[in-house]
Amino acid sequence: MRFDVRPILHAPGKRLTFQFSLDLSDVEFAGRHPISRPVEVEGAVSNTADLLELELTARTTLDAVCDRCGKAFLQDKTVPFRCLLAEELQNEDNDEIVLLEDGEVDVGDLARTAFILGMDTKTLCSEDCKGLCPRCGADLNLGPCSCGKETDPRLAVLAKLLACSEEALINEEDRAGKINHWILYGPARAENTISSFLSKIDDFDLNEYIKAIHFDEMKVPTVPFQIPSSRTCFGLKEMMEAELDFMKATVLSKSMEPVTMYSDMPLEEMAKDPEFPKKWMFGLAMMLKKGLHLNMIHNIDRPFAEMMLGLESWIPMYMTGQISPYYLKGVQNNVFLHFLKVSDAAALSGEAISDHQADGKYYLTKSRKEIFYYKKRAEQLLQNAHSLMDIYREDRMNEWNAFLLSDARTSGKRRNILSAPPLYTMDADFLTEFLAGHNVADPEASRILAYQKTQREYMEEILQREIITEEIPIIDAEEFGQYPVSLSLSGMFYDQDLSYSYDDYLAHMDHTRAFADSHPNYKLISSSTQVFRNLQIRIHEDHNVMISKDKSPAVHFVIHHPKLRSAIENFVPPVVE
Numbered sequence: 018m019r020f021d022v023r024p025i026l027h028a029p030g031k032r033l034t035f036q037f038s039l040d041l042s043d044v045e046f047a048g049r050h051p052i053s054r055p056v057e058v059e060g061a062v063s064n065t066a067d068l069l070e071l072e073l074t075a076r077t078t079l080d081a082v083c084d085r086c087g088k089a090f091l092q093d094k095t096v097p098f099r100c101l102l103a104e105e106l107q108n109e110d111n112d113e114i115v116l117l118e119d120g121e122v123d124v125g126d127l128a129r130t131a132f133i134l135g136m137d138t139k140t141l142c143s144e145d146c147k148g149l150c151p152r153c154g155a156d157l158n159l160g161p162c163s164c165g166k167e168t169d170p171r172l173a174v175l176a177k178l179l180a181c182s183e184e185a186l187i188n189e190e191d192r193a194g195k196i197n198h199w200i201l202y203g204p205a206r207a208e209n210t211i212s213s214f215l216s217k218i219d220d221f222d223l224n225e226y227i228k229a230i231h232f233d234e235m236k237v238p239t240v241p242f243q244i245p246s247s248r249t250c251f252g253l254k255e256m257m258e259a260e261l262d263f264m265k266a267t268v269l270s271k272s273m274e275p276v277t278m279y280s281d282m283p284l285e286e287m288a289k290d291p292e293f294p295k296k297w298m299f300g301l302a303m304m305l306k307k308g309l310h311l312n313m314i315h316n317i318d319r320p321f322a323e324m325m326l327g328l329e330s331w332i333p334m335y336m337t338g339q340i341s342p343y344y345l346k347g348v349q350n351n352v353f354l355h356f357l358k359v360s361d362a363a364a365l366s367g368e369a370i371s372d373h374q375a376d377g378k379y380y381l382t383k384s385r386k387e388i389f390y391y392k393k394r395a396e397q398l399l400q401n402a403h404s405l406m407d408i409y410r411e412d413r414m415n416e417w418n419a420f421l422l423s424d425a426r427t428s429g430k431r432r433n434i435l436s437a438p439p440l441y442t443m444d445a446d447f448l449t450e451f452l453a454g455h456n457v458a459d460p461e462a463s464r465i466l467a468y469q470k471t472q473r474e475y476m477e478e479i480l481q482r483e484i485i486t487e488e489i490p491i492i493d494a495e496e497f498g499q500y501p502v503s504l505s506l507s508g509m510f511y512d513q514d515l516s517y518s519y520d521d522y523l524a525h526m527d528h529t530r531a532f533a534d535s536h537p538n539y540k541l542i543s544s545s546t547q548v549f550r551n552l553q554i555r556i557h558e559d560h561n562v563m564i565s566k567d568k569s570p571a572v573h574f575v576i577h578h579p580k581l582r583s584a585i586e587n588f589v590p591p592v593v594e
Contacts, residue, residue, distance in 0.1 A: 018125035069102035085148035096135035247382040264300030270362035277395035279314035280356035338410030343402035364391035
């Protein structure tokens with residue numbers, strides 16, 4: 018539905034309203050069509066000081082199915098959306114502005130996109146749904162099943178050893194597979210891999226990396242790049258050329274729409290060409306330099322150690338905050354290989370038989386009709402994908418704070434591995450003196466004090482019902498002199514170092530012990546070694562793992578992938594000699 022805003026285009030204080038119904042019954046989610054009823058949309062466009070602001074709300078009742086128990090139920094769904102409207106862009110990096118076309122905006126398309134993107138990735142009939150018994154299939158919401166007492170007690174011991182649930186071991190084939198994986202890649206290898214992954218995040222300095230690759234000196238070219246409307250490619254050489262052409266077309270287009278990239282093809286053969294990885298990484302860097310957001314769907318259905326090595330290589334890109342990493346669950350196979358890369362300028366798809374990608378067929382197109390088709394496929398792929406991790410930089414501070422609030426109100430056992438005593442255990446008066454001693458003036462000092470108060474409130478809210486264990490190093494004066502500790506302010510994206518004196522550091526540790534004494538659910542574990550110097554690791558068991566990097570720059574990774582999350586949950590920091 019196109020909506021004409023020209024009557025208020027130059028009339029501050031004026032407002033136009035709209036109301037319509039949207040048919041989304043054709044939209045598929047995981048093989049179902051839950052939006053069978055019309056989506057009712059209402060909204061308005063307001064001119065405020067010559068700024069056009071569009072706000073709308075789309076609501077309907079979904080035909081939902083619980084992901085735990087399989088029960089069908091009706092679910093009310095409301096999705097809000099807002100954006101600014103303009104005839105032309107003053108700042109091309111602003112993705113909150115929608116361009117008008119002849120004074121009109123397609124509110125139907127905006128509402129459709131907003132509602133689809135606002136659909137939940139997981140649907141529950143209730144937050145406390147108990148689901149189905151994995152053995153007999155009984156609905157546990159109706160009461161315990163008859164097979165509940167038949168669980169082999171030996172499974173509990175084996176589950177602890179393999180770092181999985183007892184239910185995951187009931188099936189004999191699944192049990193054999195997990196035991197085999199443990200024998201091949203066992204706990205020692207997993208811990209070493211996790212330690213390497215965390216250490217790389219700890220040591221990585223994005224600013225130094227940017228200097229090393231001359232990222233700031235890169236210029237996004239504006240010379241038009243022409244490729245045929247479409248071309249079919251055969252073999253690796255032509256495929257690699259097509260991939261580089263896809264990147265060029267994307268970088269040189271005017272569009273700032275996100276890019277979606279998926280591939281389960283091995284990179285070994287492509288890496289044999291020493292120039293291709295360099296060109297590919299340069300193309301990726303140029304897309305980030307332009308300001309594009311990338312939805313990367315990783316293929317991580319492979320041995321744990323191999324998966325971690327792959328993720329390590331992406332750390333520099335993750336640190337930019339411009340990449341949303343996803344993974345597909347249980348759909349990969351060992352027969353067919355695929356990839357799909359879609360932007361607003363071009364689309365590249367391909368397929369091959371496993372171990373025979375050199376004989377594969379690949380297709381590059383910039384046809385608008387075909388791009389629309391591949392965009393839809395990319396959307397469907399993302400609908401089936403799961404978030405690998407959420408990455409929060411300063412530009413997502415509001416979302417980060419919203420997540421912290423939600424997480425604080427979600428039950429679950431918590432364990433934190435910290436490189437510095439937490440801000441919320443510091444006495445407020447001492448913090449005031451500390452900031453004054455570092456010449457931190459208002460309003461920054463007030464902002465830090467307000468942040469400390471909020472964090473303490475979050476923590477005390479959790480401690481009323483949950484146990485929190487925190488592992489904090491207590492280092493001696495010699496090590497402190499070599500590696501000074503700074504006040505941990507990454508949660509508020511404060512990059513400036515506010516270093517402790519050794520006396521301040523010991524005083525803060527005393528405050529932390531006093532906090533533990535006054536809060537029975539707060540368990541303090543002290544160690545004499547500092548494994549990480551720039552990381553705070555917060556484990557919310559069975560929910561998420563938060564890895565916070567204090568500086569260079571401040572960034573937070575919230576990990577959702579079960580295998581990676583479980584590995585960090587069971588991680589034991591190595592003893593550093």
